[in-house]
Amino acid sequence: MGLFSEIWNSVKNKNRSIDVSGYSALFSAEASLGIKSVALEACVTYLARLISKGKFVFKDGNSIIASDFDYALNVKPNPNQTASEFKIAMVKKLLNGELLVVKDGDRFYVADNFITHYSLNGNSFSNVFINFDENNVVLSDSGLSTQKYFEKVFTQGVDCFHLTNDNIELQKYIDSLWKDYGKMFGILITNQLRVGQLRAKIDIPVNSKLDDDERKKLQRRFATTLFEKMKRDPVVFIPADGPSKSSYEEISANKSASLQNQITDFGNLRKVFIGEVAGLLGIPPALVLGETANNSENLDLAIEAAAIPLGNKLSEGFTSLLIRKSGYKVGKTLEMTGFKTINILDRADAIDKVGSSGVIKINEVREAAGLSPIEDGDRIIMTKNYTKEGENSENS
Structure with a gap:
């Protein structure tokens, strides 16, 4: 229900003597929208920044291969955004409901507005608007125009991909509980004004x-x-x-001065909001709130429960655009990795064991450590203490 609907319902209410002007509904809605925005922005921004650290990697089997789209996906997808800005924009759009990424030559854009045309053969999207600056809106004969307008029609899986947020519980929570928390917050503000x-x-x-x-x-x-x-x-x-x-x-x-100063209650209520939203997104609330206790463990949980699933969705979307069915059949894939920076000095023993035991290739070790692949890195190295007598110490 919208803000003005609440005001109108309060006016139509039989008990008009309580609040004929609708001030209470307006006051409660304002408080609710304010704290809702803070909690959502804090959690979504944290998750978006976490995913922006990831890197798109093209693979042929287990080997990392070069692609013509490496630069676009990991450096500069379009003239107005860096790769990090582009990834953050994608995550925010997706978590807010739906995401449409369009491909224009070797450039990629996140659509701000579009019209969906549903079809069993693949949905299409028209009237696609791109706006890099909310202030850059001009008035034309057709109405408000953004910075970029595509006249062409984009088709799912051909020159665009469309994703929707499947976190239904998050949407239900937003729709049902923000109003109740907003009323509580409104009461706190009213009490604070009377102190x-x-x-x-x-x-x-x-x-x-x-x-x-x-x-x-x-x-x-x-x-x-x-x-x-x-x-x-x-x-x-x-x-x-x-x-x-x-x-x-x-x-x-x-x-009045003896009443408890309720500023601290604002902070506690903010924690309640952030805790609820972070839990639904799969992020430990301590990370968003800046608490340092068990920070490494919480970060691992956030990467496993939140960053990797979203990264997989984005990778699947780009895979549908950039890798053909024939290429996928022979083992070509696109993944998003590197969400956590690993200190190789702290993990030196583990890196040495997994690398020298011949379990995985050099570039796979470097990828896990957040390092870029090297030219001669798609080979296995096994030290003498892991080899049988008479075998070579290096197998390629």
């Missing part, structure tokens, strides 16, 4: 007598006005019944 508020009683003599109906109307008017002022004004005068002459009595702010 230290100066209030005073004031008596105003009334010479004429009022009948019961007029007195009730006046009380309701005072109550509404007073409630609004207490929410926004630093100093509030409270009408009170008293003697016939005017008087003023200041209420000490000590009582």
